[in-house]
Structures are given as C-alpha cells and as structure tokens.
Amino acid sequence: MAVVELHHVFKRYPQGHEALRDINLTLEAGEMAFLTGHSGAGKSTLLKLIALMERPSQGQMFVAGRNVTKIRRRQIPFLRRRVGVIFQDHRLLFDRDVYTNVALPLIIAGFRHQEVGRRVRAALDMVGLLDKERRYPITLSGGEAQRVGIARAVVNKPDLLLADEPTGNLDPALSREIMGLFEQFNQVGVATLIASHDLDLIGQLGRRTLSLREGRLLGERAEVPA
Numbered sequence: 570m571a572v573v574e575l576h577h578v579f580k581r582y583p584q585g586h587e588a589l590r591d592i593n594l595t596l597e598a599g600e601m602a603f604l605t606g607h608s609g610a611g612k613s614t615l616l617k618l619i620a621l622m623e624r625p626s627q628g629q630m631f632v633a634g635r636n637v638t639k640i641r642r643r644q645i646p647f648l649r650r651r652v653g654v655i656f657q658d659h660r661l662l663f664d665r666d667v668y669t670n671v672a673l674p675l676i677i678a679g680f681r682h683q684e685v686g687r688r689v690r691a692a693l694d695m696v697g698l699l700d701k702e703r704r705y706p707i708t709l710s711g712g713e714a715q716r717v718g719i720a721r722a723v724v725n726k727p728d729l730l731l732a733d734e735p736t737g738n739l740d741p742a743l744s745r746e747i748m749g750l751f752e753q754f755n756q757v758g759v760a761t762l763i764a765s766h767d768l769d770l771i772g773q774l775g776r777r778t779l780s781l782r783e784g785r786l787l788g789e790r791a792e793v794p795a
C-alpha cells in the first residue's frame with residue numbers, strides 16, 4: 570500500500586512562482602527515501618504539500634490512504650496525526666521543557682494524562698534523552714534539540730515521517746547519528762522522506778533518492794543494497 574501518492578501535482582505560490590511542476594511520486598508504506606536538489610528546487614514545498622501545510626494548485630494527492638486533494642480545513646488535524654514532521658531548526662517551544670515539547674501533539678489530540686506520560690517516555694527513550702525530560706531547550710546541544718524534535722514527531726506513532734534538512738546544522742558525526750535514528754524508526758515500519766543537501770551522507774545510506782531540479786522530479790537513483 571502506498572502511504573503517499575502524487576499524480577501530476579503542480580504548486581504555484583500566490584505571487585506566481587511555480588515551485589513544483591508535474592510531480593508524480595509514490596512512497597510505499599514503510600519505505601525510506603531521500604529528496605535532494607539545489608536551493609529553491611522545491612524540496613520544502615514538496616514536503617509541505619505532503620504534510621498538508623500547503624495546497625497543490627493542480628493534480629491529485631493521496632496521503633495515508635486518503636484523497637487529500639481537496640480535504641477540508643477542519644479535517645486536516647486528524648490526518649496530520651498520521652504524519653510526523655521534523656524541521657532543520659526543530660521549532661521547539663523554548664519556554665517549555667523537553668517533556669512538554671514532546672507531549673504537545675498528544676495533549677492536543679486529547680490523550681489521557683497517563684497515556685501521554687507512557688508515550689512521551691517511550692519516545693524519549695528511543696532517541697536516548699530519557700534523562701533530560703526536565704531540561705529546557707536552551708540548555709541542549711544542537712544534536713539533542715534535534716532528537717527532541719524527532720521524539721515529538723514520532724510520539725503519535727505516525728505512518729509517515731517527513732524531515733526537512735534535519736541535519737543541516739549538525740557536524741558529520743551527529744548527522745550520521747540522526748540518520749541512524751530515522752533508520753531505526755523506518756525499521757519498525759514508519760515510511761520516511763528526508764530532504765537533504767548532504768549527498769555524501771545520502772550516498773552512504775544507499776536508499777532510494779529522488780532529485781528535484783527547478784520544480785521537476787528527475788530520474789531516480791535505484792536503492793543500493795546495504
């Protein structure tokens with residue numbers, strides 16, 4: 570089953586810039602793939618469409634088995650729970666501790682207190698930050714802050730993880746570590762699409778790689794067995 574399907578998708582921003590042109594793409598459930606391309610190629614735009622943060626101008630889109638092409642605004646939060654999103658700047662709330670940052674998606678979704686605690690600790694354990702739940706983001710290293718962002722993205726047990734340059738601010742060793750975490754989540758069945766400029770790191774991981782150039786998807790590089 571496909572977790573993402575795009576058919577002839579175009580995105581034109583209100584000012585008239587055509588950021589994506591005729592995108593056809595399928596990501597299977599449990600698949601892991603990378604998205605590369607020059608600055609301005611449309612990587613963030615493609616992730617935002619799949620995350621339902623932007624709307625396509627044309628074409629058809631399916632996410633988590635639903636036709637989302639014309640999804641109503643009030644239905645979006647329900648579908649967003651199936652999709653975890655990670656940003657380069659992690660977008661943590663600086664006036665809340667690690668625990669609360671990770672708990673927020675669950676609190677918004679109306680989970681009971683006990684279930685929130687159980688799930689938050691499981692997510693923090695997976696990213697190796699169980700001992701830092703009372704820390705504030707300002708006291709964390711860049712790699713730790715990014716791991717909190719990942720814990721927040723997986724705490725709802727999504728079908729799909731989207732990450733936009735998740736290692737953009739990290740050194741090579743930390744970047745490798747963060748990619749290792751994505752591989753771990755992928756191994757338990759979470760489909761993962763990661764936008765990255767880091768061709769060396771992507772090359773090492775030997776996964777399906779999608780390339781954008783000026784809003785168009787180019788031919789794919791095949792998956793190399795590990």
Ligand SMILES: Nc1ncnc2c1ncn2[C@@H]1O[C@H](COP(=O)(O)OP(=O)(O)OP(=O)(O)O)[C@@H](O)[C@H]1O
Nearest residue numbers: 582584586588606607608609610611612613614615
């Ligand atoms: N909200 C917006 N309004 C208008 N134009 C936009 C908007 N967001 C992006 N664009 C334009 O769409 C094009 C694609 O941008 P996008 O951010 O998707 O590229 P990218 O590949 O993620 O680039 P980068 O690697 O620099 O983040 C660019 O020309 C950009 O200027």
